[in-house]
Amino acid sequence: MSNHWDRPGWSGGRAYYWMLTFPNERALINDARACQDAVTNPALDLVPADGLHITLNKVGDSAAMGEMDLARVVQVAQDTAPKAFDLQVGPLAGSRGALRYSVAPWNPLISLHSILARAGTLVGAPGGRSTESFRPHLGIAYSNTTRPADSVISQVAELRGRPTLSVHVSHADLVELRRENATYRWDVISAITLPAGS
Numbered sequence: 001m002s003n004h005w006d007r008p009g010w011s012g013g014r015a016y017y018w019m020l021t022f023p024n025e026r027a028l029i030n031d032a033r034a035c036q037d038a039v040t041n042p043a044l045d046l047v048p049a050d051g052l053h054i055t056l057n058k059v060g061d062s063a064a065m066g067e068m069d070l071a072r073v074v075q076v077a078q079d080t081a082p083k084a085f086d087l088q089v090g091p092l093a094g095s096r097g098a099l100r101y102s103v104a105p106w107n108p109l110i111s112l113h114s115i116l117a118r119a120g121t122l123v124g125a126p127g128g129r130s131t132e133s134f135r136p137h138l139g140i141a142y143s144n145t146t147r148p149a150d151s152v153i154s155q156v157a158e159l160r161g162r163p164t165l166s167v168h169v170s171h172a173d174l175v176e177l178r179r180e181n182a183t184y185r186w187d188v189i190s191a192i193t194l195p196a197g198s
Contacts, residue, residue: 001043001149004097004142005182014178016059016070016189017128018077018116021175022052025167028089032101032140035092035162039099039155044141045182053184054103054138056113058128059120062176069123074174074190076119081172082111084194089138090164092156094149099156100139109136112172112194144182170194 022028029049036046059065059073085108089101103109114131121127171193175186 001094001143001145001147001152002096003144003146004045005144005179014062014176016062016065017175017177017186018056018059019173019175019177019186020054020056020169021173021188022167023050025052025165028052028165028167031090031162031165035099035159036140038159039141039152041152043143043145043147044099044152045144046141047139048183051184052138052140054109054136056109056172057117057120057131057134058126059174060126064126069125070174070189072123073119073125074192076122077116077172078192080115080119081192081194082108082115083197084168084170085197087167087169088164089167090162091160092140092162093137093160094152094156095137097143098137098139099141099152100137103136103138106136108169110134116172142182170196 029052032047032052033049088104091102093100093102110131113134117127117131171191173188174190175188177184177186179185
């Protein structure tokens with residue numbers, strides 16, 4: 001596994017991002033904790049219960065965005081917001097630098113990403129990666145060193161049979177993201193509501 005925190009593109013400052021957060025999804029929080037307990041390892045930094053999230057897209061660095069710009073991004077995003085949707089979370093999987101849940105279906109997430117990216121473009125926000133490169137996932141632990149993945153792979157394999165979880169996505173949060181040691185932390189600046197489906 002690679003070191004998740006060795007990220008050349010991270011400036012160390014703060015930036016605005018759109019995220020899906022899950023502070024009230026008790027079943028998801030409990031399942032994540034159970035999986036974390038099963039794979040606890042000094043080389044893994046566990047995501048705290050209030051830190052579970054799906055990163056959608058970057059709006060811009062805090063220094064480059066004013067309050068008026070953010071308000072316009074939020075308004076454009078709200079005016080074009082897609083309908084609320086359900087996600088299936090699981091099974092647990094891995095990447096080069098993290099343990100994470102797969103999420104499905106991707107289509108509503110990709111649509112939401114595209115809408116939020118377009119809102120930023122219309123306002124002139126710097127933005128981040130393109131929708132074409134968006135790979136939705138929900139992390140529960142980050143690797144803090146470069147090391148063989150064998151032991152983690154075997155532990156995760158034992159957890160892949162756990163039932164998937166359903167979460168309802170009815171809003172997207174605009175957050176100011178920062179890193180505190182080996183944890184992502186954020187302040188919610190605003191949010192858009194995804195209207196209920198017909």
